[in-house]
Amino acid sequence: MIETKLDGKTKDIVSENISKMKNLFPEVFQEDTIDFDKLKQLLNGGGEKYEVNADDERYNFTWKGKTESIQIAQTPSTGTLRPCKEESKNWDTTQNLYIEGDNLEVLKLLQKTYSGKIKMIYIDPPYNIGKDFVYKDNYRDNLENYIEQDENGFKTSSKQETSGRYHTNWLNMMYPRLKLARNLLKDDGVIFISIDDHEDYNLRVICNEIFGENNFVCEFIWQKTYSPKNNNKYVSVDHEMILCYARILSNIKKFFRLPRDEKANSMYKYDDNDGKGRYRLSDLTIGKPKGYDIEWNGKIYPEPKNLGWRYTKENMYKLIEEGKIYLPEDTSKRPSYKRYLSEVEGIISKTILPYNEVGHTDKSRKNLNKLIGDYIFDYPKPVDLIMRFLTLTTKDDDIILDFFSGSSTTAHAVMKKNVEDNGNRKFILVQLPEQTDEKSEAYKAGFSNICEIGKERIRRAGDKIIEETGNSDLDIGFKVFKLDSSNIMKWNPDYNNLKNNLLAQTDNLVDGRNNLDLVYEIMLKYGIDITLPIDEYKNDGYKLYSVGAGALIICLDDMITKDVANSIVDLK
Known part of the structure; x- marks a missing residue:
């Protein structure tokens, strides 16, 4: 039985954090105030001390609106998500979501359901190229602001920003969304953020603050084009960056490895048909002699001259009992260690992502155009690029979130990856219904906003995957929900x-x-x-x-x- 009071609001992050503090440090709370001096004493009582830094000249990164950005991330939403069956696919069976609306409000609405449940987040946010943003947050009531903009349509202005607000507006847009996104990640979850050199530095700084500098994994360099382009006054810009942060870095030590290719796997050519799979033989000797011969089943395998066994006598016989040591019939030949293919973690990933491995924008655009027509996405991310990140960090039934979903590349990649390894990953996509230009091919083809293109891409991509693979069990559906005000009437008496x-x-x-x-x-x-x-x-x-x-x-x-x-x- 659920006894939670339904108050029409989303998860109250501030109240939850205060409650956690009260459980950890009840003595620092006096009525409705916190005794920070007492908290400081408690934190300095252990082996590692944490000082409260009141120095005005300490290292700090700030901008106009940062305080409001933090506050808006912690303000609960009174909105809701309304189901839209007619625009969905396989409504009754799918576990995938496509959500239309301002991702700031949607992220708030997802807090109760998905807190600590998302394994991987990938986002490709608007790059700061000097235009006004579609995302115009209102710190007093962002939901009402969204509804008001929705009635007028979401458009991007070509008006150039003044230099004083060039970085400020972008930071104010990104900060609260990343702060909310962090709450959704599992303890071994990761986030990937595509960015170019306009805001790479600032993004790195705010991510260090939100996720913790100690949870920084790496910065991938993706070669986005296959030939030099005249896209810069001085040099050809051939790459973009993709920042990667972990929720808790120590929990992902065994991830970020790629499967070995078949050529490497062919080295594992032996199989005892005992259910342990294929293995190869590796040398058992190392360094100085250990001073013992192997005696097993009436046979003696002498220790090699001037060399010693890799393991102590106790560990050697334990491995023999476990079937990990190959003992040849001919005792004049050396025993070997059985290294099973199933024990191999794979090849560690590199930070350089060349286009011949993960695709480039030109090929990605052509593939997308073949699928849905010549529409508006000039630089869609390659499916193979997102699949690389899925390979590095996800498995089985993990949930993947993309809250700047654009052309829905992430959904396409999740479906392809599930076919590749028989997985059951689910995706959650969030996209603002930004209007297409009335002069564009997309608008002429009947796509009034970006969401319409994204949904159609998922429909066609899913059908094509099943057609090509014959895997009819694949979940290629999605439930559409749209951000709106609460369904419950407000009490506003006359x-x-x-x-x-x-x-x-x-x-x-x-x-x-x-x-x-x-x-x-x-x-x-x-x-x-x-x-x-x-x-x-x-x-x-x-x-x-x-x-x-x-x-x-x-x-x-x-x-x-x-x-x-x-x-x-x-x-x-």
């Missing part, structure tokens, strides 16, 4: 006409909304996965919604009887 105002509140749903909209809002605010199936039942004229095979039972009708209440218990 005291001069209070009677009629009260009567109007008997129906709490906003005009144009339905019960299914409200069911999903309840799931979202409780932190229940909105990809779970919902079954509808009727009992004595009442409608019951069973979420996730009884994980939650919802009845939104008035005057619920005892019989209906009992039927809810039976369904549960």
